[in-house]
Amino acid sequence: MYTHLKERQFYEDIYDRHTVEAGRRSQTSFEKVYDEFVKKNPPEDPKHPGFVLHMNIFYMAYVGNDLLDRYDKRDEHIRESMAKDEVKDAKITNARLSVEPVCRHCGKTGLRIIDKDLMHRGEEYKYDDPEEVLFTLKCTHCEKNSACWEDGVKWERRHTYCPKCKAVMDENSTTRSKVITTTYTCSSCGHSYKDKLDFKPEKEVIDPDLEKDKDFYCLRNEKIRSEFRDMRYRMEEMARLGKEFKEKEDNKHIYDAMKEIKKPKIAELAPLLSPVLEKAGYIEFRLDKPEMGKDVFIGFSCLDSKSDREDYDSRKTLKKLVDKALADTNWRLMSEGISYRLGYLNGRLRAYEREEDLKELVIKSRKLKPKRSDDKTAKMNAHTIKGKNGEDIIL
Numbered sequence: 001m002y003t004h005l006k007e008r009q010f011y012e013d014i015y016d017r018h019t020v021e022a023g024r025r026s027q028t029s030f031e032k033v034y035d036e037f038v039k040k041n042p043p044e045d046p047k048h049p050g051f052v053l054h055m056n057i058f059y060m061a062y063v064g065n066d067l068l069d070r071y072d073k074r075d076e077h078i079r080e081s082m083a084k085d086e087v088k089d090a091k092i093t094n095a096r097l098s099v100e101p102v103c104r105h106c107g108k109t110g111l112r113i114i115d116k117d118l119m120h121r122g123e124e125y126k127y128d129d130p131e132e133v134l135f136t137l138k139c140t141h142c143e144k145n146s147a148c149w150e151d152g153v154k155w156e157r158r159h160t161y162c163p164k165c166k167a168v169m170d171e172n173s174t175t176r177s178k179v180i181t182t183t184y185t186c187s188s189c190g191h192s193y194k195d196k197l198d199f200k201p202e203k204e205v206i207d208p209d210l211e212k213d214k215d216f217y218c219l220r221n222e223k224i225r226s227e228f229r230d231m232r233y234r235m236e237e238m239a240r241l242g243k244e245f246k247e248k249e250d251n252k253h254i255y256d257a258m259k260e261i262k263k264p265k266i267a268e269l270a271p272l273l274s275p276v277l278e279k280a281g282y283i284e285f286r287l288d289k290p291e292m293g294k295d296v297f298i299g300f301s302c303l304d305s306k307s308d309r310e311d312y313d314s315r316k317t318l319k320k321l322v323d324k325a326l327a328d329t330n331w332r333l334m335s336e337g338i339s340y341r342l343g344y345l346n347g348r349l350r351a352y353e354r355e356e357d358l359k360e361l362v363i364k365s366r367k368l369k370p371k372r373s374d375d376k377t378a379k380m381n382a383h384t385i386k387g388k389n390g391e392d393i394i395l
Contacts, residue, residue: 002117004085011078016218019070020210023063023217030062060235064228071219088131092116095133099152103139111137111146121149162186251370257362258355262329266290266298269331269349273300276325281306282318282345296353297334301346311340318345327365330358 034055043051101111118131133150147155159168167188174181178199185192219225248255264272266287274285281304288299304314315338322333330352338347352361362368 004088026063104146105144106142165189296351304343
């Protein structure tokens with residue numbers, strides 16, 4: 001019985017060979033682009049940092065990023081491939097016939113299982129259709145073989161249909177020197193053709209550069225791998241800085257407003273609020289001990305000296321006064337508002353310090369609308385990476 005699961009080296013060899021093949025194709029594509037670019041835009045100095053930077057960007061786009069992705073996903077892909085084959089073997093091993101099979105030749109029972117394999121059922125199937133276990137059985141009476149699926153349904157060979165009239169074609173096969181020749185004949189319209197399957201072992205074609213190219217394309221060389229990662233990081237930083245620059249350029253009105261925001265220290269809050277509140281009849285303003293964490297919060301309290309001011313009016317008036325006094329600062333009254341009991345009022349303030357928080361604060365308080373920005377890269381210092389032969393990557 002065929003075993004799907006192989007030793008890990010089997011999967012590693014396949015993955016690395018595919019990586020090399022993909023890398024070679026990408027390298028060829030890049031070299032073609034490079035040649036066309038240089039032909040149309042001949043550089044005055046091929047080693048000029050600006051030219052090298054542009055070529056490195058092209059190289060990472062055509063070759064480097066894919067090689068890094070394949071390197072990073074190598075172990076995961078191999079584990080998944082081995083797991084899939086292990087599941088296939090387990091499915092075959094655990095498969096059992098649900099009914100007693102009958103020989104399709106002599107009609108007797110007592111068939112012996114000689115093989116099990118996974119196959120797709122039906123005349124037509126999609127690539128992702130699940131495979132089912134097919135049993136091959138030998139009759140102990142007539143010595144002929146039969147095949148059926150796990151549920152007992154007899155296996156029916158797939159028919160070949162005439163390309164002209166779509167009728168089922170007759171098949172006749174002959175074998176000579178390990179070559180099977182099958183003649184297909186349509187009994188309806190007479191159309192016929194031959195098909196050959198050559199089972200002669202092909203002479204193995206040795207790739208003399210495979211092992212050498214694995215060092216480069218599979219990123220076995222730590223120095224090359226490190227340079228690729230460094231270049232990818234620089235490319236990502238360029239994209240990030242470019243996007244950030246464009247966003248700030250498009251929303252200059254917002255960032256200008258952020259610069260105008262006052263940022264009083266905790267010690268400056270009492271002198272800022274107390275005079276305003278006392279003028280409106282709120283006395284003995286005090287700040288609590290600040291809560292220092294990701295954000296800074298600080299509680300406050302005061303007394304309402306106006307005996308004729310009721311609960312709702314007292315809270316509403318105090319809120320308006322605090323909001324107005326802090327409007328041009330990075331401090332805001334917390335959303336839970338102000339509590340009141342017997343003329344004693346208290347609440348909490350929050351400081352906005354991070355750029356994103358300040359930006360949101362400005363947009364909300366001044367009703368500013370951000371503009372849409374497009375990606376744009378900014379210039380950075382040039383960086384050269386090495387090609388597979390050790391030369392600077394400018395091709």
